[in-house]
Amino acid sequence: MTVMEYREALEYLYSSRPYGKIKYGLFRIEELMERLGNPQESYPTIHITGTNGKGSVATILKGVLEAHGLHVGMNISPHIVSFRERIQLDNRYITEEEVCETLKEILPAIETMDKKGPEYAPSFFEVVTAMAFHFFRKKKVDVAVIEVGLGGRYDATNIIKKPLVSVITTVSLDHKNILGKNEEKIAIEKAGIIKEGVPVVSGVTRPSIRYTIEEKAGEKNAPSYFLWKDFQVETKELKINENVYNYSGEETYPNLVLSLNGTHQARNLAVAMKTLEIAFNGLKKKIDNAKLRDSLKKTSWPGRFEVLTHKNRKIILDGAHNIDGAYALRNSLEIYFPGQKLDIIFGSLDDKDYESVISILAPISGKVVVTKVPSHRSINPERVREIWKVYHGNVEFITEPDRAFEKFFNSTQNTLLITGSLYLVSYLRNLIVEGVGDIDKRR
Numbered sequence: 384m385t386v387m388e389y390r391e392a393l394e395y396l397y398s399s400r401p402y403g404k405i406k407y408g409l410f411r412i413e414e415l416m417e418r419l420g421n422p423q424e425s426y427p428t429i430h431i432t433g434t435n436g437k438g439s440v441a442t443i444l445k446g447v448l449e450a451h452g453l454h455v456g457m458n459i460s461p462h463i464v465s466f467r468e469r470i471q472l473d474n475r476y477i478t479e480e481e482v483c484e485t486l487k488e489i490l491p492a493i494e495t496m497d498k499k500g501p502e503y504a505p506s507f508f509e510v511v512t513a514m515a516f517h518f519f520r521k522k523k524v525d526v527a528v529i530e531v532g533l534g535g536r537y538d539a540t541n542i543i544k545k546p547l548v549s550v551i552t553t554v555s556l557d558h559k560n561i562l563g564k565n566e567e568k569i570a571i572e573k574a575g576i577i578k579e580g581v582p583v584v585s586g587v588t589r590p591s592i593r594y595t596i597e598e599k600a601g602e603k604n605a606p607s608y609f610l611w612k613d614f615q616v617e618t619k620e621l622k623i624n625e626n627v628y629n630y631s632g633e634e635t636y637p638n639l640v641l642s643l644n645g646t647h648q649a650r651n652l653a654v655a656m657k658t659l660e661i662a663f664n665g666l667k668k669k670i671d672n673a674k675l676r677d678s679l680k681k682t683s684w685p686g687r688f689e690v691l692t693h694k695n696r697k698i699i700l701d702g703a704h705n706i707d708g709a710y711a712l713r714n715s716l717e718i719y720f721p722g723q724k725l726d727i728i729f730g731s732l733d734d735k736d737y738e739s740v741i742s743i744l745a746p747i748s749g750k751v752v753v754t755k756v757p758s759h760r761s762i763n764p765e766r767v768r769e770i771w772k773v774y775h776g777n778v779e780f781i782t783e784p785d786r787a788f789e790k791f792f793n794s795t796q797n798t799l800l801i802t803g804s805l806y807l808v809s810y811l812r813n814l815i816v817e818g819v820g821d822i823d824k825r826r
Contacts, residue, residue, distance in 0.1 A: 389479035392486050393466060400507040405533065411496065412509050412539040418492035419513060422520035426456075428543050429662055432531035432573045433552025435708050436586065436651045439643055440552055441528050442684045443655035444662070448526060449473055450678035451671060456519035456527040458512065458540070463686040463702075463809040470515045472522055485514045485521075508532050512539040526666065536575020547665040548658050549576050549605070551585040552651065554592045555707040566592055574599035582661050583607045586654040608657055616653035621646065621718055623690050628652055633660045636672070641679045645688040645701075646718060647711040652679075686808040688715055693815050697798045699725070700812050702805030704735050709743040712802065716747055724749035725800040728787055730756040730807035731767050738770045740803065745774035749797055752779045754787040758806045767803075784810055 387395075416423060429444060431437050438459055445457045455473055462468035467476035470485075477485070489510075497504045505513070512532075519527045526547070531538045535551075554570045570592045577583050583600045585607070587593050593609055600607040608614060614632035621627075621644075628649055630636045641652050663670050683689075689700045703712040716725060726749045731737035753768040755761050768780040781787035788811050792799065801811050813819060 387483040387487055389483055392483045395486070396466075396507055396510060400505065400510050406506040406509065407533075407537045409537055409539070409541060411503060411505050412512065412542050414503070415489075415492055415496060415505050415509065415513050416516065416542050418495065419489055419517055423516040423543055425520045426524050427526045427662075427666065428546040429526065429528050429548055429550065429658060430531070430540065430543050430546040430576050431529065431550040431552065432535040432538070432576050433550070433586070434555040434569070434573075434705065435711070436552035436647065436654070437530045439648060439651040439684050439687060440550060440655045440658070441530050443641075443643075443652065443679070443682055444658060445471070445528050446678040446682050447655075447659055447670075447675055448528070448662075450674040451668065453525040453666075454523065456515070456522065456524040457530075458515035458519075458527065459530045460508065460511070460532045461805055461809070463805065463812060468685075469511055470518055472518070472524070477518065481518065482514075485518045486510075489513055489517055506539075509539045512542075516542075526662070531573075531576065534569075534572040534575070536572050538576075541576055543576075543578075545578055546581055548661045549578060549581055549583045550654060550658050551576070551583065551587060551596060552654055553707065554587055554589075554596075555705060567595055570595040571599070577603050577605050579603050579605070581605050584654055584657045584661065586610045586650045608661075610650060610653050610657075614653055614657045616649045616656075618646075618649045623719060630656045632657050634670075636675070639676060639679055642682050643684055643687070644690060644719065645711060645715040647715070648688075686805060686812055688712065689812075691812075691815060693792075696792070696796075698815065699798065699800045699802075700808045701800070701802050702808045703740060703744075703802050704731065704737075704804050706736065706739045706743070709740040713743055713747060716800070720798060723747075723798060726750045726752075726791065726795045726797045727800045727802065728752050728754060728784075728791055728807075728811070729767070729771065729803040730754045730761065730764065730784065731803045732756055732758060732760040732806070733762055733766075734760060735804070737767055737803065741767075741770050741774055744802070745771075748775055750777050750779070750791070750795060751775055752781055752787050752791045754780070754784045754807070755782050756804045756807045757784060757810045758804070761804075761806075785814060788814060 448455045457471040470477040617629040619627040691698045703709045755764040771778045
């Protein structure tokens with residue numbers, strides 16, 4: 384490809400590197416990174432895994448580091464707003480031109496591997512990970528915040544050899560067909576990001592899971608720090624976009640105001656704060672109290688208990704797609720919107736435990752509309768509707784999410800919740816904010 388425009392680049396990534404096709408293992412990314420000169424080794428990194436909370440922790444870290452004048456890269460998945468959200472530099476997404484340029488620069492290495500056969504052809508996630516690492520080196524970042532895509536041990540991001548700190552936010556049941564059938568096995572996969580001598584920070588509190596992580600950390604001579612054991616957080620007040628916490632770790636920070644909503648954000652803030660304490664030590668810098676506080680007030684994370692106002696109505700967007708996420712969402716709704724029954728637009732991928740999520744959300748639901756998630760992994764949305772009917776009496780099915788939102792929004796005056804899948808949240812958030820479900824296709 385001698386000339387590549389943004390749409391062409393996305394078509395290549397989604398079609399030639401099949402999106403959603405998981406290729407677990409490190410040998411492809413190891414070879415690809417070696418062919419590119421191992422860009423991930425040219426700057427300090429913070430490596431984050433966990434079932435829930437990765438994105439919130441990552442965005443808190445990025446904001447605080449940037450507030451201290453550092454040149455910061457961030458690599459996340461999946462995206463909510465645009466593909467460009469996956470690779471961020473300072474206070475912006477990678478531009479369309481930079482996507483094309485970066486892909487072109489690494490394409491020769493990809494094509495060389497493709498010629499070795501399907502087993503060696505890098506996947507979508509591996510290519511995007513390589514793009515991020517290459518882009519960050521080219522832009523000479525001071526530090527990069529890297530979010531694991533799936534699991535940890537065999538995730539493409541685990542090419543990182545010695546981060547400043549490794550983070551395991553939470554461990555719960557998700558991706559059981561790949562990571563394991565119980566939390567202990569999933570914890571082993573996530574603990575696979577622990578590196579020799581590198582500190583580990585975790586929000587895990589369940590004793591058996593914490594023991595698994597401590598054991599893996601011990602094998603790697605890695606100091607480990609756990610919430611409620613080595614650092615503490617106290618929730619003082621929960622209010623939409625103005626949540627107040629006290630944190631205690633190496634230092635004490637009272638009355639931190641965080642704009643991210645949800646009862647679970649106390650844990651995420653605490654994990655981020657402990658990570659920052661270790662990272663700043665590694666970077667030989669000190670946390671500035673005023674810069675820290677200003678950054679936390681400005682932190683935003685689309686689609687995670689995000690509250691929008693649309694035509695004078697509140698809309699809550701949250702991608703709760705597993706048991707822990709659903710409990711966190713329900714607890715948050717009961718505190719921020721006490722006594723309210725929320726009307727829900729719900730969609731789930733077929734491979735998720737949507738029955739458990741539905742059973743948790745049903746008691747706080749008013750009207751429910753089930754719709755198809757804009758993903759090849761949503762083939763049987765009618766089955767999701769049938770499960771909803773088991774738990775709730777007022778359920779409707781509308782196939783197209785655009786029509787589901789338009790009809791439902793116009794037929795109810797209640798606060799509206801959109802949940803069940805980040806893919807659905809992404810599509811409808813863009814429809815509400817940008818006027819089109821997939822802004823990458825708007826031309």
